[in-house]
Amino acid sequence: MDRRRFMAGGAAGTVAATLAAPQLAHAQPRIRWRCPGSFPKSLDTLYGTQEHICRRVGEITEGAFQIQPFAPGEVVPALQVLDAAGQGSVECGYTAPYYYTGKDPSLAFGSCVPFGLNARQQFAWWHNGGGAQAMAPVFRDQGVHCLLAGNTGAQMGGWFRKEIRSVDDLRGLKFRIAGYAGDVLQKLGAVAQQLAGPDIYPALERGVVDGAEWVGPYDDEKLGFQRVAQYYYFPGWWEPGPSIAMVVNERAWEGLPAPFRAALETACHEGYIYMTGRYDAQNPPALRRLIASGTQLRQYPRDVIAACFRATQELYAELGARNARFKEIHAQWDRFRQDQQTWFRVVEDSFANSMAQVQPR
Amino acid sequence: MDRRRFMAGGAAGTVAATLAAPQLAHAQPRIRWRCPGSFPKSLDTLYGTQEHICRRVGEITEGAFQIQPFAPGEVVPALQVLDAAGQGSVECGYTAPYYYTGKDPSLAFGSCVPFGLNARQQFAWWHNGGGAQAMAPVFRDQGVHCLLAGNTGAQMGGWFRKEIRSVDDLRGLKFRIAGYAGDVLQKLGAVAQQLAGPDIYPALERGVVDGAEWVGPYDDEKLGFQRVAQYYYFPGWWEPGPSIAMVVNERAWEGLPAPFRAALETACHEGYIYMTGRYDAQNPPALRRLIASGTQLRQYPRDVIAACFRATQELYAELGARNARFKEIHAQWDRFRQDQQTWFRVVEDSFANSMAQVQPR
Numbered sequence: 001m002d003r004r005r006f007m008a009g010g011a012a013g014t015v016a017a018t019l020a021a022p023q024l025a026h027a028q029p030r031i032r033w034r035c036p037g038s039f040p041k042s043l044d045t046l047y048g049t050q051e052h053i054c055r056r057v058g059e060i061t062e063g064a065f066q067i068q069p070f071a072p073g074e075v076v077p078a079l080q081v082l083d084a085a086g087q088g089s090v091e092c093g094y095t096a097p098y099y100y101t102g103k104d105p106s107l108a109f110g111s112c113v114p115f116g117l118n119a120r121q122q123f124a125w126w127h128n129g130g131g132a133q134a135m136a137p138v139f140r141d142q143g144v145h146c147l148l149a150g151n152t153g154a155q156m157g158g159w160f161r162k163e164i165r166s167v168d169d170l171r172g173l174k175f176r177i178a179g180y181a182g183d184v185l186q187k188l189g190a191v192a193q194q195l196a197g198p199d200i201y202p203a204l205e206r207g208v209v210d211g212a213e214w215v216g217p218y219d220d221e222k223l224g225f226q227r228v229a230q231y232y233y234f235p236g237w238w239e240p241g242p243s244i245a246m247v248v249n250e251r252a253w254e255g256l257p258a259p260f261r262a263a264l265e266t267a268c269h270e271g272y273i274y275m276t277g278r279y280d281a282q283n284p285p286a287l288r289r290l291i292a293s294g295t296q297l298r299q300y301p302r303d304v305i306a307a308c309f310r311a312t313q314e315l316y317a318e319l320g321a322r323n324a325r326f327k328e329i330h331a332q333w334d335r336f337r338q339d340q341q342t343w344f345r346v347v348e349d350s351f352a353n354s355m356a357q358v359q360p361r
Numbered sequence: 362m363d364r365r366r367f368m369a370g371g372a373a374g375t376v377a378a379t380l381a382a383p384q385l386a387h388a389q390p391r392i393r394w395r396c397p398g399s400f401p402k403s404l405d406t407l408y409g410t411q412e413h414i415c416r417r418v419g420e421i422t423e424g425a426f427q428i429q430p431f432a433p434g435e436v437v438p439a440l441q442v443l444d445a446a447g448q449g450s451v452e453c454g455y456t457a458p459y460y461y462t463g464k465d466p467s468l469a470f471g472s473c474v475p476f477g478l479n480a481r482q483q484f485a486w487w488h489n490g491g492g493a494q495a496m497a498p499v500f501r502d503q504g505v506h507c508l509l510a511g512n513t514g515a516q517m518g519g520w521f522r523k524e525i526r527s528v529d530d531l532r533g534l535k536f537r538i539a540g541y542a543g544d545v546l547q548k549l550g551a552v553a554q555q556l557a558g559p560d561i562y563p564a565l566e567r568g569v570v571d572g573a574e575w576v577g578p579y580d581d582e583k584l585g586f587q588r589v590a591q592y593y594y595f596p597g598w599w600e601p602g603p604s605i606a607m608v609v610n611e612r613a614w615e616g617l618p619a620p621f622r623a624a625l626e627t628a629c630h631e632g633y634i635y636m637t638g639r640y641d642a643q644n645p646p647a648l649r650r651l652i653a654s655g656t657q658l659r660q661y662p663r664d665v666i667a668a669c670f671r672a673t674q675e676l677y678a679e680l681g682a683r684n685a686r687f688k689e690i691h692a693q694w695d696r697f698r699q700d701q702q703t704w705f706r707v708v709e710d711s712f713a714n715s716m717a718q719v720q721p722r
Contacts (some may be wrong), residue, residue, distance in 0.1 A: 059623040060421055115716065118709065120481065120514070120637050126633065128642035153481070154708045186405050216708065235712035262420040263624075274488065276481050281489035284700035287707070299711065303716065309719040311639040339645035341713075346648070347515045348479065349578065349713045350660065351596035352705065355476065357663065358670040359701050 031260065033067045033252070036075040036084060037094035040198050043219050045282070046244065047071060049150045049275040050094040053246065056267040057260075065260045067092065078196035082247055086143030091252040094149065097139075097245050098179035099194070105319045105326045106138045108332055110146055112242035114181050114312045117334075119151040119241035119276055121340040126243075129336045134329050145253040149268035150244030150275040157300055158213030158234035159204070159225045162302065164233065176200050176212035180315060181238030187311040192241045197223065204228045213238075216279060217286035232295050237308055244275065392621065394428045396614070397436040397445060401559050404580050406643070407605065408432060410511045410636040412606065417628040418621075426621045428453065439557035443608055447504030455510065458500075458606050459540035460608040464678045465679040467499045468685045470694055471507055473603035475542050475673045477694075479514040480602035480637055482701040487604075490697045495690050506614040510629035511605030511636040518594035518661055519574030520565070520586045524608070525594065525661065528608035528668045537561050537573035542599030542675060546670040558584065565589045574599075577640060578647035593656050598669055604633065 035054060039046035047069070054067040072078035081093035082100045097110030109131070117125055124133040126148055137145040158177070165172065169296075171189035182192025195212075196201055201224050203209045211229060213236065214220050226232075246268045253261070291297060300308075320327030396415060400407035402716065408430070415428040432438035442454035443461045458471030470492070478486055486492040487509055519538070532550035536543075543553025556564055556573075562585050564570045572590060574597065575581050587593075607629045614622070614710040651659060661669075679686030 049444040056627055060620055060627060068609040115719070118712070120634075123634055123640060124641035126638075128638045149401060154712050156708060163376060234435055234707050235715055236708070236717060237712060238516050240709075240712045259421055259423040262417060263627075266417055266421060266624075266627040268632045269634060270627045273481075273484055273630060273634045277485040277487075277489045278487035280482060280704070281697075283708075284704040287704065297707070300715075305715050306719055322380070336642075338720075338722075340641060341720070343641070343648065344713065345644040345717060345722070346658070347517060347597070347644075348601075349710065351479070351598060351601045352513050352702075352710045352713075354598060354666050355594055355702055356660075356706060357708070358476070358667055359697075359699075359702070359705070 018354065028255070029064070031065045031256070033065075033091035034070060035067050035076060035092045035094055035246075036070040036072070036081050036090055038072060038078045038081050038096060038099065038162055038196065039094070041071045042222055043197070044154070045275060045278045046150070046213070047166070048278065049244070049271045052274055053094075053149055053264075053267045053271040056270065060263045061260060062265065066262075067264060069094070072196060072198070078198075082142055082144065085247045085249050086161055088143070088249050088251065090249070090324050091244055092248040094244065094246055095317070096178065096242060097146065097158050098242070100142070101180065104138055104141060105169050105323050106135070106329050107142075108180055109329055110139070110243070110245055111179065111297065112239050113179065113316075114184055114238040115240070115309055117337055117340060118344075119153050119243070119272075121337070121344070122151065122241045123148060123272060124340070125333065125336050130332060131336075132151055134332055138325070139247065140250060142247070143250050144247040146247065147246040147265060147268040148243050149246040149271045151272055152215050152239070152244070153276045154241060155236035155239040156216045156220070157236040157238075158211055159220070159229035160211040160231045160233065161229050162210075163231055163298060164304060166301065167304055170304070173211060174209045176203060176209045177238065178213075179242075180312075180319075183190055183315050184308055184311045185240070187314065188307060201225065216291055217309055218279065218282040221286050226290050226293065226295050228264055230294065230296050231298050232290065233257075233298050233300055235300065237300070237305060243272065243279050246271075265328070362605055369680050379659060381624070384491055390425070390618070392426045392617070394426075394452035395431060395436060396428050396453045396455055397431040397433070397442050397451055397459065398605075399433060399439040399442050399457060401558065402432045402557070403583055406513070406576070406636060406639045407511070409639065410605070410632045413635055414455075414510055414625075414628045414632040417631065418624050421628065422571050426566060426624060428625075430455070438673075439559075440555075443503055443505065446608045446610050449610050449612065450505070451610070453607055453609040455605065455607055455637060457539065457603060458507065458608070459603070461503070462541065465499055465502060466684050467496070467690050468503070469541055469719035470690055471496055471500070471604070472540065474540065474677075475545055475599040476529070476601070478602050478640065478698055478701060480604070481706070482698070483512065483602045483604050484509060484633060486694065487674055487695050487703070490696075491684060491693060499686070499690070500608065501611060502690045503608070504611050505608040506611055507628040508607040508609065508626060509604050510607040512633055512634045513576050513600070513605070514637045514640050515602060516574065516597035516600040517577045517581070518597045518599075519572055521572040521592045521594065522583070522590050523571075524592055524659060525665060527662065528665055531665070534572060535570045537564060537570045538599065539574075540599065540603075541673075543670055544676050545599065545672045548675065549668060562589070577644050579640065579643040582647050582651055582684055587651050587654060587656050591655065591657050592659050593651065594659050594661055596666075598662065605636065607632075615717055657708070 081095035084094040442456035
């Protein structure tokens with residue numbers, strides 16, 4: 001589809017009115033957008049934030065800018081949201097950029113990479129550490145402008161039918177996983193698969209995969225993983241702070257009046273922290289319920305973490321050797337990450353570890 | 362001043378026009394508010410976020426709702442912002458609620474209390490853990506509606522001229538500190554003082570105080586503490602995640618058209634995470650500069666932390682015995698806090714500690 005067409009009132013976008021009497025405050029055209037997403041309606045965390053952002057934009061603009069959220073399959077399939085927004089068959093979409101590393105490896109930095117940044121550091125990198133500037137050409141190549149619009153916080157390390165006692169236990173394991181962690185696990189002998197949220201449980205139940213990760217207790221409980229796998233691992237070293245993005249068709253973004261652009265940006269940034277808030281409040285009681293119903297919590301052994309870290313650094317070197325832009329972004333990002341991790345150790349982790357000493361649980 | 366007066370166009374608030382043609386998109390009256398704050402213009406983190414929020418509201422509403430930021434002393438003194446907003450001499454203010462615990466002890470939960478929540482947990486408590494509902498009557502008693510509108514992240518544990526090797530070293534120490542940490546330190550023999558940001562350096566230089574805390578490397582460096590004190594401590598157990606608030610005069614809030622209310626809310630919530638982003642990006646290089654110029658980084662000894670934790674619990678019991686509402690809010694907040702700290706230990710701290718193992722610095 002011609003990207004310009006919908007801006008002129010094509011099938012996807014509707015500029016219903018362009019009345020603007022300059023002496024009146026805030027007279028803006030009515031604009032309607034469609035926003036398909038990658039996350040099922042059953043997840044009030046992920047889909048709930050998509051809805052929240054769309055509702056907020058409507059509230060702020062008094063209905064002059066309306067964005068309608070859609071669940072996977074209603075307009076486009078879960079893992080084709082970026083394509084649809086880039087091609088202009090919809091104006092925007094709500095998805096995780098690391099689903100699309102097949103198109104461009106650098107897209108991973110738009111969500112999260114293994115042993116990377118936590119939720120707060122990711123926002124800091126993007127807005128104050130050169131991330132948005134570094135990533136703009138990457139998203140432009142996909143035909144979109146990217147706004148950070150959610151973050152799950154650090155995720156759990158997945159569900160397994162058998163315990164992972166050593167690196168050997170990863171060999172031959174069929175595991176559902178998103179992003180580059182799959183490639184890391186493949187280096188250690190596992191077989192990685194990427195499946196959309198709703199497809200994971202059936203695959204786990206039928207034995208198509210031996211293990212799977214999704215997000216954390218609250219979402220995972222809803223998807224039912226605890227019924228088919230007993231061991232629940234932490235930390236989720238591959239997803240310390242995956243951000244979710246609002247990807248906006250580039251021409252739609254450029255054509256958007258400045259106040260609506262500001263409204264969408266602020267709503268997305270509010271969504272970023274609203275999502276961590278929802279997860280933080282809901283995960284602890286969900287984890288208690290899971291444990292009460294038989295889930296066994298396990299920490300990855302140190303040597304497994306160390307092997308995964310080494311394999312991750314190998315992967316970054318390989319990706320960088322094949323793709324100069326990935327190498328450049330990774331180098332810039334990695335300097336920021338090392339600074340963040342050193343600083344958080346001084347100020348955040350030292351407090352958390354002090355609390356663990358004075359109030360052990 | 363009569364709180365209603367400015368809503369009708371008094372000295373403080375100006376409703377310049379009320380034209381609203383219903384067939385036009387987003388026709389809203391032009392509203393101008395004044396927003397004094399507690400933080401000096403030299404701090405682009407704190408004052409910068411106040412400015413950012415005001416600018417955003419203007420952008421989103423296409424200038425129909427304008428909020429003008431002021432530095433301390435321009436309209437009201439730094440530590441009288443809540444009073445001014447509550448009394449209606451200004452429509453809103455940008456401040457830290459724990460500056461005002463003399464008026465009501467529960468106001469502390471609007472920023473942070475010792476051994477409390479981190480930045481993300483504070484937002485989660487407020488919006489998803491019952492915090493906003495619990496705190497609404499507390500702020501209503503002050504004549505304001507409170508929006509979370511910034512957070513510094515965990516702070517450092519302050520500057521000292523002498524090392525703190527044991528609890529004994531706190532005896533007789535004159536220390537600038539905000540919030541309830543001052544009362545905790547007084548229990549251990551220190552003499553606590555609350556001073557606004559710009560007043561700290563002169564007090565430290567003249568020996569009016571022996572030590573002082575403000576925020577962290579980036580702000581502290583600007584205020585010049587490293588020139589008069591050598592030892593820089595962590596963790597800042599009294600401020601693991603202090604939030605900054607936009608306090609809005611209650612009648613001004615109620616009289617605000619719904620789209621402007623939504624605009625102000627989203628801008629404040631964006632400000633919350635913009636502020637952590639600014640601090641996170643600026644603090645690591647500032648800490649490096651401080652260390653390069655002679656600052657000695659020190660960790661509080663375990664027994665000092667443990668003594669402070671015990672004194673904090675005593676203080677909460679005393680405050681609760683004197684004030685039933687404090688007791689009730691503290692109990693609700695403390696259940697949430699314990700859940701959060703347990704959950705973060707599993708999912709966030711375990712990742713941070715894994716990183717410290719695979720990549721020690």
